[in-house]
Amino acid sequence: MPALQVIDAPAAPGPRRVMLDQFDARLDADFPPVDPARLIAALKPLLPPENLKTQIEALRPYETDGLAAYRSLPAVVALPETVAQVQAILRVCSDLGAPVVARGAGTGLSGGALPYPGCVLLSLAKFSRILEIDAQARTARVQPGVRNLAISEAVAHLGLFYAPDPSSQIACSIGGNVAENAGGVHCLKYGLTVHNLLKLEMVTLEGEVLHLGSDAYDAPGFDLMALMTGSEGLLGVVTEITVKLTPVPETTQVLLAAFDNVEVAAQAVAEIMAEGIVPAGLEMMDGPALRAAEDFAMAGYPKDAAAILLCELDGAGPDVAEEIARVSALLSSCGATEVRQARDEDERKRFWAGRKGAFPAVGRIAPDYYCMDGTIPRRALPNVLTEITRLSEVHGLAVANVFHAGDGNLHPLILYDAAKDGDQDAADALGGAILELCVSVGGTITGEHGVGREKINQMCVQFSSAEIDAFHALKAAFDPKGLLNPGKAIPTLARCAEFGGMHIHNGELPFAHLPRF
Amino acid sequence: MRTSPGSDLTESLAERVRAGGPLRLEGGGTRGLYGRKVDGAALSLAGHHGVVDYDPSELVITARAGTPIIEIEALLAAENQMLAFEPPVFGSAGTLGGAVATGLSGPRRPFVGPLRDYVLGARLMNPQGEVLRFGGTVFKNVAGFDAFRLMAGSLGCFGPILEVSLRVTPRPRTERALVFEMAGEAARTWVTGLMGRPLPLSGAFHDGQRLHLRLSGGEAGVAATKAELGGEDEPLETWAAIRHMTHPVFQEPVLWRVSLPPTGPAESFETTAWDWAGGQRWLAADSVDPGVWGHAARLGGHATLFRGQADNDQVFQPLAPGVFNLHRRVKAALDPAGIFNPGAMYEGL
Numbered sequence A: 001m002p003a004l005q006v007i008d009a010p011a012a013p014g015p016r017r018v019m020l021d022q023f024d025a026r027l028d029a030d031f032p033p034v035d036p037a038r039l040i041a042a043l044k045p046l047l048p049p050e051n052l053k054t055q056i057e058a059l060r061p062y063e064t065d066g067l068a069a070y071r072s073l074p075a076v077v078a079l080p081e082t083v084a085q086v087q088a089i090l091r092v093c094s095d096l097g098a099p100v101v102a103r104g105a106g107t108g109l110s111g112g113a114l115p116y117p118g119c120v121l122l123s124l125a126k127f128s129r130i131l132e133i134d135a136q137a138r139t140a141r142v143q144p145g146v147r148n149l150a151i152s153e154a155v156a157h158l159g160l161f162y163a164p165d166p167s168s169q170i171a172c173s174i175g176g177n178v179a180e181n182a183g184g185v186h187c188l189k190y191g192l193t194v195h196n197l198l199k200l201e202m203v204t205l206e207g208e209v210l211h212l213g214s215d216a217y218d219a220p221g222f223d224l225m226a227l228m229t230g231s232e233g234l235l236g237v238v239t240e241i242t243v244k245l246t247p248v249p250e251t252t253q254v255l256l257a258a259f260d261n262v263e264v265a266a267q268a269v270a271e272i273m274a275e276g277i278v279p280a281g282l283e284m285m286d287g288p289a290l291r292a293a294e295d296f297a298m299a300g301y302p303k304d305a306a307a308i309l310l311c312e313l314d315g316a317g318p319d320v321a322e323e324i325a326r327v328s329a330l331l332s333s334c335g336a337t338e339v340r341q342a343r344d345e346d347e348r349k350r351f352w353a354g355r356k357g358a359f360p361a362v363g364r365i366a367p368d369y370y371c372m373d374g375t376i377p378r379r380a381l382p383n384v385l386t387e388i389t390r391l392s393e394v395h396g397l398a399v400a401n402v403f404h405a406g407d408g409n410l411h412p413l414i415l416y417d418a419a420k421d422g423d424q425d426a427a428d429a430l431g432g433a434i435l436e437l438c439v440s441v442g443g444t445i446t447g448e449h450g451v452g453r454e455k456i457n458q459m460c461v462q463f464s465s466a467e468i469d470a471f472h473a474l475k476a477a478f479d480p481k482g483l484l485n486p487g488k489a490i491p492t493l494a495r496c497a498e499f500g501g502m503h504i505h506n507g508e509l510p511f512a513h514l515p516r517f
Numbered sequence B: 001m002r003t004s005p006g007s008d009l010t011e012s013l014a015e016r017v018r019a020g021g022p023l024r025l026e027g028g029g030t031r032g033l034y035g036r037k038v039d040g041a042a043l044s045l046a047g048h049h050g051v052v053d054y055d056p057s058e059l060v061i062t063a064r065a066g067t068p069i070i071e072i073e074a075l076l077a078a079e080n081q082m083l084a085f086e087p088p089v090f091g092s093a094g095t096l097g098g099a100v101a102t103g104l105s106g107p108r109r110p111f112v113g114p115l116r117d118y119v120l121g122a123r124l125m126n127p128q129g130e131v132l133r134f135g136g137t138v139f140k141n142v143a144g145f146d147a148f149r150l151m152a153g154s155l156g157c158f159g160p161i162l163e164v165s166l167r168v169t170p171r172p173r174t175e176r177a178l179v180f181e182m183a184g185e186a187a188r189t190w191v192t193g194l195m196g197r198p199l200p201l202s203g204a205f206h207d208g209q210r211l212h213l214r215l216s217g218g219e220a221g222v223a224a225t226k227a228e229l230g231g232e233d234e235p236l237e238t239w240a241a242i243r244h245m246t247h248p249v250f251q252e253p254v255l256w257r258v259s260l261p262p263t264g265p266a267e268s269f270e271t272t273a274w275d276w277a278g279g280q281r282w283l284a285a286d287s288v289d290p291g292v293w294g295h296a297a298r299l300g301g302h303a304t305l306f307r308g309q310a311d312n313d314q315v316f317q318p319l320a321p322g323v324f325n326l327h328r329r330v331k332a333a334l335d336p337a338g339i340f341n342p343g344a345m346y347e348g349l
Helices: A034-046 A058-062 A081-096 A148-158 A174-179 A225-226 A262-273 A287-297 A316-334 A345-355 A360-364 A378-395 A424-441 A464-480 A492-501 B012-018 B067-080 B094-103 B147-151 B182-193 B217-228 B237-243 B267-271 B291-298 B321-334
Strands: A075-078 A100-103 A121-123 A130-134 A141-142 A199-202 A210-215 A237-244 A251-259 A281-286 A307-313 A336-340 A367-372 A399-404 A409-415 B022-026 B041-044 B050-053 B060-064 B119-125 B131-135 B161-167 B174-181 B201-206 B210-217 B232-234 B254-261 B274-276 B280-285 B300-308
Touching: A034 A075, A034 A081, A058 A075, A058 A121, A081 A100, A081 A237, A100 A174, A121 A345, A130 A148, A141 A148, A174 A237, A199 A225, A210 A225, A210 A399, A210 B321, A225 A237, A225 B147, A225 B321, A237 B067, A251 A262, A251 A316, A251 A345, A251 B267, A262 A281, A262 A307, A262 A316, A262 A378, A281 A287, A287 A307, A287 A345, A287 A399, A307 A336, A307 A345, A316 A336, A345 A360, A360 A399, A367 A424, A378 A409, A378 A424, A409 A424, A464 A492, A464 B131, A464 B147, A464 B321, B012 B041, B012 B119, B050 B067, B060 B067, B060 B274, B067 B094, B067 B131, B094 B147, B094 B161, B094 B274, B119 B201, B131 B147, B174 B237, B182 B201, B182 B267, B201 B237, B210 B217, B217 B267, B217 B321, B254 B291, B280 B321, B291 B300
Parallel strands: A075 A121, A100 A121, B022 B041
Antiparallel strands: A130 A141, A141 A237, A199 A210, A199 A237, A251 A307, A251 A336, A281 A307, A281 A399, A367 A409, A399 A409, B050 B060, B060 B161, B119 B131, B119 B161, B174 B210, B174 B232, B201 B210, B201 B274, B254 B280, B254 B300, B274 B280
C-alpha cells in the first residue's frame, strides 16, 4: 500500500482566496465581450417571447446551482422547446462568439451550471417529456429535462426501474445526470449513469445534430457516448437520451451494524467486499453524522455508536436470505457491537431515510457545511479516516463523515460558520487538504459531484500538464471555439501555474515552464 | 496486494514513438485478423507486461498491456474472482491491451455490461512519448473527461495503451448450463420475457438449432430458476466455446458480426446463430456481401466483417458523415500526425 502522504496545508496565502465564481479572462477563458442587446436581438426571432428571459429579476433564479455560494449572471436565459430551436440558438452563439452554459434542474453541487458572465444560459427545462417506453426491450427514450425519479415512477407498473439514484433524484434531471455521470447509493451494484445509457442525441455548437450509441448492445466507431457522459456540458448539448431499465429485484433487505470504532467499521467494509458479496448499497456514517441524522429523521440509529454501516442486499429471496446470514456473521466477527436487520419494509425505509437525510441533518448542527466528494481505494479507508481526524484538529474545524463505503466515495462534511472570522478560509484549506489526501492514496478529487467551477484548481493536483492538454484537445475536437461552458471542469494551464503551484510533489514544481502571475 | 514479475518497457517504447510513424501497434498478435490492415512499422507491446497491482478486496487489477489475459484470469481464479465481461481469447498470447483495444465482450454482455464498463483507468502514450493517465483504480471518478472509456474498442488509434486498471468481480457461487430444443425466433421471444424478470441469467445463445442458457448466482436462486425453466443440463465448457469462438458456428471463411436491437425485427438475419439474447448475430458465409451493412443499418444495428476481409476492405459499419467528421477530430486531438494505427478502423482515420 502506498505510504500515506501527510499534508499539513495551512491556509494558503494570496491567490487561493479568490472566489471561484469570479471568472478571470487571464486564467479561464478570454472572449471579446458580446453586446447583450445584439445577442438578445439575434435570439428573439428564434423563441416565443415567454421563453427568452432578459430582465434581471427573471435571470436571478439562474445565477447559481446547487452550489449556492457561487453566483454569476447570464446575459439572457433561453428556454427552447424543440431541437430545431436548440440548433438555432447554438448557431447564433457560435456566430456571435457568445459563451453558452446548458442547465438541467440546477441541482449540481460543483457549480457546473454557474453562468459564465454575460453568457446565454440554455435551460433544457422544457424538454420534459418521456417519449417512449419499450417494456420488451426495457428501455425508455426521454428528453433531458425529465426528472430522474420520474423515469422510475413511469415504469414501476412494469416491474422496472431506472437504477442510478443520486440523492437529488426527486429534483435532478436526466440530462444533468448525463452531464455529470451521476452515481447514487446503488451504483455499487447497478452502475453509474454511463452504464445505464444506450443512446444520446446531441447538438454541437455549430448546430449539427449527432446520434451516438445504439439501440443494439454496441455501436460502431469510438465510444463517443461514453466520452460525452460526465463532460459537464463542455462538448455538446444533449437533447434526447435512451436509458436502460432494470427489473425490480424480488427481495431487498438491509442490515444495520454499529461499531465503537470508526477504523474497525472501515475494515469491515473491505472484509464484506473481499467475501465476494456485491451489496446493492454499502454506506457508512461516523458518530457526528449518524447522531445528526438520527435527531433529524428518527431512523432508529444507535446514537452512542462511533460509526454505523448500512448494507443492502437484493436479489432472489433465498439468495438474499443466505447473504444476509453471511454478512451478519462477518460483521459480528469484524467487531460490530450490534447487527440488526430491518424487520419490515417500513424499517428499511427509515434506515435509508436517515442516510438520505444526512446532509440536511448536518445542516442543522452547524451554520454552514462544506461537502467534499473524494474517492479512495477501500483499503485506504481506515488510514484516511485517521488522517481526516488529524487534519480536522489541525484546522480547528469538526468534520462529519458520510461515505458510500462500498465504492470508497467519501463525503466528509466540514462544519463551520461563515459569519465567523477565518472560518471560511479554514474550511477551504481543510477541504483542499482532504482532496489532496485522496489523490495521494491513489484516489480522485471527485467521485460523483464533478468538477464544475468548484475543485477546478485541485484538477491541477490530480492531472499533469500533458493530461490537461489532452483534455483541452478533446474539448476542441467538439467545440473548436471553446464557447460551451467555458472556465469549467478542465483548468487552463495558466490557472494551474497560478493555483496548482502550491503543491510541490517530489521536489518538482509542477508547470515549471509556465509564467507565474 | 499481489504483483507478478514483468518488464517495464515504457522508456524504449517512448523512444520508438518519438522517432515517428506510422506505427502498427501489436500485442500478442492473436487478434491480427480483426479490423483493417495497417501499413506501418510494428510496435510490439507484448514485452511490456506484468501485473502491477492486484488486491482482491479492492476488486481491481492493474496490469501492463502486454500481460496475457490467461495469466490475469489465473490470478483472479485463485481468489475466486473473474473478468465479468469474458473477453474472447484467441490464443495463450492474447494480451490485456489487445482485449481493451478491440473492446470485444463475451456472452455475459447483456447481463453485466461490456468490457468498457470494467475499465477504470488506462495509461496511454502520446506521440511525444509522454505517459497520460486517465481514470484510476476507483469505480467512482468524475474528474476530467472519461478518456479511459474511449480506449475500449479504439483499436489503438489513440496510441499505445500501456497499462489498464480493470474492475473485477466475485465468481458466482454456482453456475449451470442448460440446453433447449427451440427455434431461434421462439427462443428470442422467450428469453426477452425472462430478462424482464430478476432471474440469474448469464448467457443466452442460439446455435441455429438449440437454445443454450447459462445461470449464475446463489445456489438457491439458480436451483429455483432451473426448476422453473426446465431444459437439459449440459457441460459448462459449451460456454467457453461460445466465449472463445471455437464453437462450430464461428468456423466459416467469412464471418459477420451483426449487432441488432435485441427485441427488434431481424428479417433475413433470423436464421443466423445468435448470442447476447439475440443482440449479437453471427452470419457465416463463403463470400463477402456488402449489402449486409445496409441491411443491418435499416434494422437499427450495425455489422462488422469479423473475418474474411481482403486488404483495404471496409470492415466496420460506415458512420453518418457528421459522426465520422467528429471521429477524425477526436483522433486528431490525441494523435495529430496520425502515427498510431492509421486506417485500422476506417480509411482516412
